[in-house]
Amino acid sequence: MKAICNIPLESIESVEVFVNQFRYSVDQVAAQAQAKRPDCKVYVVTGGMWNADGSACPLLKADGKWISPQPWSSYGYAWDTGPDITLTLDRDARDNFWSTTCLIGHNGPIAEPSYDKTGQGGKRGRAGMGMRPGYLRLYASQDGTADARTPEALRDDMAADGCTSFVMGDGGGSAQCWFDGQAIPGDGRKCHNYIIVYAKKEPAEAPPEKEDKPMSKPIVCLDPGHGPGCVNGSLDGSYKECEFTWDLYTRLRPLLEEQGITVVSTREIESDYPGLSARASVSNRAGADLFVSLHSNAAGSSARGFVAFTSAPPETAVRNKLAAAIIGRIRAAGVVIWGSGLAHELYTVLASTTAPAVLLEYGFHTNDQDVALLKDGSYRDKLAQATCAGICDYLGLEVKEPDGESGQPNEPDSWAKEAWSKAAAAGVFDGTRPRDALTRQEAAVVLNRLGLLEKGD
Numbered sequence: 001m002k003a004i005c006n007i008p009l010e011s012i013e014s015v016e017v018f019v020n021q022f023r024y025s026v027d028q029v030a031a032q033a034q035a036k037r038p039d040c041k042v043y044v045v046t047g048g049m050w051n052a053d054g055s056a057c058p059l060l061k062a063d064g065k066w067i068s069p070q071p072w073s074s075y076g077y078a079w080d081t082g083p084d085i086t087l088t089l090d091r092d093a094r095d096n097f098w099s100t101t102c103l104i105g106h107n108g109p110i111a112e113p114s115y116d117k118t119g120q121g122g123k124r125g126r127a128g129m130g131m132r133p134g135y136l137r138l139y140a141s142q143d144g145t146a147d148a149r150t151p152e153a154l155r156d157d158m159a160a161d162g163c164t165s166f167v168m169g170d171g172g173g174s175a176q177c178w179f180d181g182q183a184i185p186g187d188g189r190k191c192h193n194y195i196i197v198y199a200k201k202e203p204a205e206a207p208p209e210k211e212d213k214p215m216s217k218p219i220v221c222l223d224p225g226h227g228p229g230c231v232n233g234s235l236d237g238s239y240k241e242c243e244f245t246w247d248l249y250t251r252l253r254p255l256l257e258e259q260g261i262t263v264v265s266t267r268e269i270e271s272d273y274p275g276l277s278a279r280a281s282v283s284n285r286a287g288a289d290l291f292v293s294l295h296s297n298a299a300g301s302s303a304r305g306f307v308a309f310t311s312a313p314p315e316t317a318v319r320n321k322l323a324a325a326i327i328g329r330i331r332a333a334g335v336v337i338w339g340s341g342l343a344h345e346l347y348t349v350l351a352s353t354t355a356p357a358v359l360l361e362y363g364f365h366t367n368d369q370d371v372a373l374l375k376d377g378s379y380r381d382k383l384a385q386a387t388c389a390g391i392c393d394y395l396g397l398e399v400k401e402p403d404g405e406s407g408q409p410n411e412p413d414s415w416a417k418e419a420w421s422k423a424a425a426a427g428v429f430d431g432t433r434p435r436d437a438l439t440r441q442e443a444a445v446v447l448n449r450l451g452l453l454e455k456g457d
């Protein structure tokens with residue numbers, strides 16, 4: 001049994017450190033808070049631990065007053081009113097500060113979170129607070145149930161769920177909450193302190209409801225990386241990353257749309273060069289189901305191949321399942337893979353998007369062999385088709401395989417139908433692969449069939 005809430009930052013009226021001193025149970029604290037602000041939604045979660053003598057144990061500051069300035073220096077949440085809450089080491093920066101054990105910091109999940117193995121370790125009920133882009137997250141799980149977690153497992157759960165920071169509070173029977181009616185009682189004990197969040201009942205800007213979207217039409221946000229003027233490219237200047245990302249986007253978009261996917265783009269015209277946060281906002285505003293950023297990579301001249309980036313492990317996170325689906329199809333298409341094909345980096349577009357997000361580096365523009373491939377139109381088509389198939393795999397859509405070996409429908413467009421049948425009837429073409437590009441040798445054969453190559457006089 002567990003309870004999780006994500007409170008939009010813009011709906012938060014205030015966040016309060018309530019120094020309970022063991023007087024009230026969590027539901028009594030919630031009832032008092034609700035009576036004080038009947039116009040608000042009330043969320044209560046257990047705060048930090050306490051010492052045997054009843055004093056607050058880790059760092060805790062309420063309304064400008066230190067309740068416990070001891071004993072260690074640790075990342076925690078600081079705020080004056082509430083919507084301004086941030087993760088920081090600077091415990092003096094704001095009127096309120098709360099920290100127990102930081103599990104996800106500014107550089108992502110913390111490999112070895114620092115906590116007291118006897119006092120806090122093992123599988124227990126857990127309480128905590130975190131942030132997702134645009135949201136404050138509160139969490140509590142009931143001690144003694146299947147949702148009891150080790151600190152490390154809690155860290156992985158929260159990271160997989162898109163938290164960009166997370167601090168674990170007290171655990172065991174103290175792990176308690178009351179989230180606008182949803183309760184985790186712990187063992188019913190009256191804790192030393194609780195965090196209370198007051199939020200507006202009707203947020204001014206409600207996030208788009210997933211249920212409002214027709215289920216049959218998933219939304220994919222494509223992000224053609226960079227823009228005009230970006231200098232990324234091959235040393236000899238014959239290849240520009242921004243030209244590649246735009247061209248690949250124009251090949252990938254129609255493929256996705258053919259599969260019944262709605263596509264939004266972070267730039268609708270090639271001359272656009274939006275900032276990174278603006279790109280994430282396009283995805284967030286559209287309520288995209290996933291976000292795919294298109295790039296090519298740079299390193300020493302020997303590095304080559306495809307690699308997908310996501311913000312963080314673990315493998316079970318949806319963003320990494322999305323990446324794995326795309327890597328699988330790219331590998332199957334015979335593309336060289338760099339390393340394992342998957343790497344993690346907290347790029348802004350990956351951290352600020354609410355949808356599962358991947359950033360795809362299709363090759364290294366610092367490697368001659370990769371550059372030759374990246375410049376090739378049919379190679380780009382192959383990349384676009386594999387990416388589309390990977391996205392469909394992830395979305396659970398059956399990839400509609402085009403007819404024939406060409407990888408394209410075996411019918412000409414309606415505007416070309418008449419000319420196509422005439423050409424086939426005249427023996428100029430053999431009547432197959434109407435959508436294929438013409439190679440130079442094929443063009444020569446066509447010209448010869450038309451008798452245009454005979455030297456006349």
Ligand SMILES: [Zn+2]
Nearest residue numbers: 225241295296
């Ligand atoms: Zn790039």
